[in-house]
Amino acid sequence: MKVSHILYKVDDLQKAVQDFRNQGFTVEYGKKKNPYNALIYFEEGPYIELIYDMNMPILIQRLLRFFGQSQFVESIMSQKKEDEGYIRLAFEAELNEFKSLRKKYKQWEYRSIVVPVKRKDYHQYLLKCKCIFPYDSKLPFVKSPFKTTRIFSPNHKNNIKCIKHITYKVDPEQYDLVNSMNSDSLLDVSKGDFEINVEF
Numbered sequence: 555m556k557v558s559h560i561l562y563k564v565d566d567l568q569k570a571v572q573d574f575r576n577q578g579f580t581v582e583y584g585k586k587k588n589p590y591n592a593l594i595y596f597e598e599g600p601y602i603e604l605i606y607d608m609n610m611p612i613l614i615q616r617l618l619r620f621f622g623q624s625q626f627v628e629s630i631m632s633q634k635k636e637d638e639g640y641i642r643l644a645f646e647a648e649l650n651e652f653k654s655l656r657k658k659y660k661q662w663e664y665r666s667i668v669v670p671v672k673r674k675d676y677h678q679y680l681l682k683c684k685c686i687f688p689y690d691s692k693l694p695f696v697k698s699p700f701k702t703t704r705i706f707s708p709n710h711k712n713n714i715k716c717i718k719h720i721t722y723k724v725d726p727e728q729y730d731l732v733n734s735m736n737s738d739s740l741l742d743v744s745k746g747d748f749e750i751n752v753e754f
Contacts, residue, residue, distance in 0.1 A: 556738045557600040557720060558646035558697050560752060563636045567592060567606040570638075574604070578712025582676045589676075595708045599716040599740065602752070607634065626667050629691040640750035643694040643722060644685075645735055655686055655696055655735075662731045664688045671697075679704040692748050693728060694735065719753040 564570035571581045571592050581604070583589035590607035618626060633641055647655060652668065659666045666688045675681055682701040688694075723746035724732050733743045 555645035555647050555696070555735055557741055558644040559601045559603050560640055560717075560720065560750060561633075561642040561644070562602055562604050563633065563638055563641045564604050564606050565638050567604065570604050570606075578710055579714070580708045580710050584675065585673065586676055593675075595706045596710075596714070596716045597708065600720075601706075602717075605633075623667060625665065625689045626687065629689045630687070633691055640752060642691065643720070643741075643750060645694055645696045645738075646699060647696050649684060649698050652684070652686060652696070652698075658731070658735070659686070659688050659693075662728075664690055664693060664731075675704070677704070690728075692725065694732060696735075714754045717752055717754060721749075721751045723747060723749040 562570075567583075567589065571583070574581050574594060579594050581592050581594050584591040584593060590605065592604040594602040594604070618624070656666050656668070666686050669685050669687055670682075671685055672680070672682045679702050681704070683698045685698075686696040717740060720741045722732070722741060722743050724743060725748065726745040729743065729745045736743055
């Protein structure tokens, strides 16, 4: 699978947006009112999501816990405690691949859940997709392509057109699973203490 995007945890969303803009990137908030994330799109390849809040309301957390999904809730909410920097990677796959991908997680004894995502972006375009989230937040998740009429055509002042290379260190016990999912020439997966680095 190709890389869809990389999550970059921030402690202060407004400051992070300004910092990346100062580096010459075009950055847009995920929505106009009370944004919890911001996006850096490129002409081709994966994008970067700056994320401050996990966007899981208390009511949704309670409902998920009620239906036996406490482990999933904890894995998502634990990401807010991460240090600032790249914290997670997402692959992209078509919906007809989701069943076999969930079986793949299960073969390595990782539980997962399919979550529909729908929101209007900063420009009021409707973005819809589905995601497979493994309960282990160190593992990559999978999203389907956005269903939208929007054409993504960013223009960065620093003239960066795309991400050139991603290095991804994973726990040795997770290496075989993650490496088997990867077919992207941009991404190098290796064993070691968890770490994601991005080169432009």
